[in-house]
Each structure stands twice: as C-alpha cells, then as structure tokens.
Amino acid sequence: MGRVQGKVALITGGASGIGLSAATLLAKEGAKVVIADFNTAGAEEAAAEIQKAGGEATGIFLDASKEESIRDAVEFTVNRYGLLNVLYNNVGVTNLQKDLDVVNIDLDEWDRLMNVNTKSVLLGSRFAIPHMIKAGGGSIINTASMAAFAGDALRSAYGASKAAVVNLTRYIAAQYGKDRIRCNGVAPGLVLTPAAKNNMPPAVLDIFEKFNALPYHGEPDDIGYTVLFLASDESKFITGQTFQVEGGHYMANPSIADFNAYMAQAQSK
Numbered sequence: 001m002g003r004v005q006g007k008v009a010l011i012t013g014g015a016s017g018i019g020l021s022a023a024t025l026l027a028k029e030g031a032k033v034v035i036a037d038f039n040t041a042g043a044e045e046a047a048a049e050i051q052k053a054g055g056e057a058t059g060i061f062l063d064a065s066k067e068e069s070i071r072d073a074v075e076f077t078v079n080r081y082g083l084l085n086v087l088y089n090n091v092g093v094t095n096l097q098k099d100l101d102v103v104n105i106d107l108d109e110w111d112r113l114m115n116v117n118t119k120s121v122l123l124g125s126r127f128a129i130p131h132m133i134k135a136g137g138g139s140i141i142n143t144a145s146m147a148a149f150a151g152d153a154l155r156s157a158y159g160a161s162k163a164a165v166v167n168l169t170r171y172i173a174a175q176y177g178k179d180r181i182r183c184n185g186v187a188p189g190l191v192l193t194p195a196a197k198n199n200m201p202p203a204v205l206d207i208f209e210k211f212n213a214l215p216y217h218g219e220p221d222d223i224g225y226t227v228l229f230l231a232s233d234e235s236k237f238i239t240g241q242t243f244q245v246e247g248g249h250y251m252a253n254p255s256i257a258d259f260n261a262y263m264a265q266a267q268s269k
C-alpha cells in the first residue's frame with residue numbers, strides 16, 4: 001500500500017525540476033497524477049516515464065498565467081480520474097534581467113510575477129476546493145521560496161510574490177480547514193534542478209554551498225519528499241505551515257564568522 005494510494009493529484013509545472021520529482025514520487029506511492037505544464041511535450045514525456053514504471057499519470061498543457069487554463073486543468077483532472085484530493089501549486093518564475101531592486105524594477109515584470117507566482121495559487125485553489133469538498137477533503141501544497149523570508153539585492157517581485165504565497169497558504173488553511181482541506185507550503189533554498197545547474201556558474205554554486213549549514217546542495221527530491229509527506233495522511237494534523245527546506249542556509253546568524261573572528265582576536269590580546 002503506497003503512502004498516497006488511490007489519491008488523485010494535479011501538479012502544476014510538473015514537467016521539470018521540483019514538480020517532476022513530486023509527480024514521480026506521488027505516482028510511485030500510489031497516486032494518480034496529472035502533470036500540467038507549459039511544456040506539453042515534457043509533461044507527456046514525464047507521464048510516459050511514470051506509466052513505464054507502473055504508475056498512473058497523464059501529461060497536459062497548462063498556462064498558469066491564464067485563469068481559463070487553470071480551470072481547464074482542474075476540470076480535466078476530475079473528468080479523467082473522477083475526483084481531486086491533492087493540488088500542488090508549483091509553477092513559479094523569475095527573471096534576473098528585469099526583476100531588479102525597487103527603484104529599477106520593470107513594473108510589467110512585477111505584474112507578471114504576481115500573476116504567475118501568486119494569482120495562480122489563488123486560482124488553482126479556487127477551482128480545486130469545491131471538488132475537494134465533494135471528495136471529503138484534500139491537501140493543497142504551494143511552492144514558496146526562501147526568498148519569501150529574507151531581503152535580497154535583486155528579485156524584489158519574486159520575493160514579494162512568494163511571501164504572498166506563504167500568507168495565502170495560511171488564509172486557505174484557515175478558511176477551509178473545517179472542510180478537511182489542509183493547505184501547506186514548501187520553501188526551497190537553492191535546489192539543483194537542471195535549470196539551476198545549467199544557468200549558474202560553479203563559483204556562484206560554491207557561494208550558496210558555503211553558506212549552507214550542511215555540506216551539500218539541495219536536490220529536487222529533497223522538496224519532492226516534503227510534498228509527498230504533505231500530500232499524504234501522515235501530515236493530517238499539519239495545516240497553514242510553510243516548511244523551509246534549505247540545508248540550514250538561512251537559519252543561523254549571518255554575523256557568526258565575523259563574531260568568531262572578533263572573539264579570537266580579543267582572546268589573543
């Protein structure tokens with residue numbers, strides 16, 4: 001018996017990286033999975049791989065920036081598999097060229113990121129909740145980011161959009177808990193998805209690893225297993241929480257190194 005045996009899950013942005021890991025793990029543990037992605041061929045390929053491994057999955061097109069497309073993905077899932085228990089709102093985008101500091105940020109990019117990263121979570125949940133109520137409850141999981149919990153030099157819209165996801169997670173949990181719908185988030189630190197590996201120079205990856213408490217990078221399955229737990233009934237008393245899965249990168253006082261150097265110097269006097 002799998003950990004999510006018989007549940008039906010819709011995963012947005014499931015053709016790659018974190019979403020692909022979650023789709024694969026949920027299917028391996030017995031869920032029927034719809035992988036919805038802008039990259040239709042990638043979604044279909046991911047579903048075919050899952051089928052080959054003995055799981056049940058279907059890949060479909062989704063444009064998470066469009067309300068009708070999100071509604072269609074939810075309706076497709078219910079028509080295909082008869083109900084909906086798990087919604088993983090995972091699509092999220094960023095743009096280092098246009099999402100800059102507050103003075104210089106491109107305002108169209110601000111609107112685009114708020115729409116794709118935050119409004120898509122609202123809409124996915126809005127369309128899924130009535131079906132979850134019919135199914136007797138459900139689990140909504142949202143991908144936030146550690147960018148929601150810290151200030152940074154760039155990506156003002158990304159950070160604000162993900163912080164909004166963290167609080168929207170609490171609102172959904174507060175509003176639909178009595179309907180047995182749980183809503184939680186996962187906030188990854190840097191995760192070595194194919195895109196991150198290909199786009200970041202090794203020197204930048206080294207900087208990230210240096211500030212992790214653990215001596216290694218995050219991988220998609222580190223997030224995928226958290227999603228699996230939150231989708232399963234193992235987490236049935238957890239709601240409204242966002243889990244920070246980030247190797248301890250942000251949990252320590254950043255001035256520790258300088259403080260240690262000061263203490264060493266003071267003691268040597």
Ligand SMILES: NC(=O)c1ccc[n+]([C@@H]2O[C@H](COP(=O)([O-])OP(=O)(O)OC[C@H]3O[C@@H](n4cnc5c(N)ncnc54)[C@H](O)[C@@H]3O)[C@@H](O)[C@H]2O)c1
Binds near residue numbers: 036062
């Ligand atoms: N990788 C990291 O280090 C990291 C860190 C923190 C948060 N995140 C978040 O994790 C989530 C997944 O990121 P990832 O690193 O796996 O990315 P990824 O690029 O590997 O995968 C994202 C998927 O979403 C799809 N997608 C993009 N825009 C879409 C749209 N409008 N409609 C439908 N599908 C769309 C892409 O085609 C792709 O398959 C995002 O919300 C991201 O912000 C990632």
